[in-house]
Amino acid sequence: MPDPSRISTPSAGLARLSARLDQFAGRLENRLIRAVPRDVMEVPSEEPIVSFTFDDVPASALEAGAAILEANGARGTYYIAAGLEGRIEPGRTLIDRAGCRELAARGHELGCHSFAHHDLRHVDGTTLAEDLARNGDYLDTIDPRPSRRNFAYPYNSGSLGKRALLARTFRSCRAGGEGINRGPTDPAFLQAVEIRQPQQHVLGLARWIDALVADPGWLIFFTHDVSPQPTAHGCTPPSFHLLVAYALARGCQVLTVDAALDRMGLREGRP
């Protein structure tokens, strides 16, 4: 008799197909956004700049990640989705308000990752504006700041229809894309390289730093948990330490996203 858990029902098959089609549509939309930038700014080529960023954010990114950055005299950018506050998930516990306060007090940057962490393609403009304001209020009670924050797209998924709102609301918006920001760059769709498992992949990421040093620009890394037993989208403390130390040893400026924008003299996006 077949194992009932192995039997694929028509509805399960349809759900998988629908998810695959949605992923494809998402990749296509990201490519369109890159092909037709909204704002273009120039990333200087004089010096290699590296930013280490964290999404969601798991508590281990504070406990281990922030400590490693600080030990190297650097700071990171933490894109917080307040709707995930304190949530316990397999392999990770999300940061709470006290954790965010700790990060800010230690000189790290708190960025926005939306409140509800939905794929922006599936949220209407009014709902998104409310969601972003709600997350902004949460962050402002912890770390008030006079200027606009930086943002990271949930699932690195951009949305053509929301570009104007995002560019108005944030100083920059970070996606994925596995690339280095060089020369003409859309600050509302910055590229980034993921630090994720397997371990072999993390160790290979030093090549991105080599490529940056050879042809300077702005390399933004992103990850999630920094834990001895990382999730698929995190890394171990020693491997994170290795990357930070390597970037510094190769002469890179290691800066938060906000500090990198200041250093590059990039203007803020259109008001």
Ligand SMILES: [Zn+2]
């Ligand atoms: Zn996320």
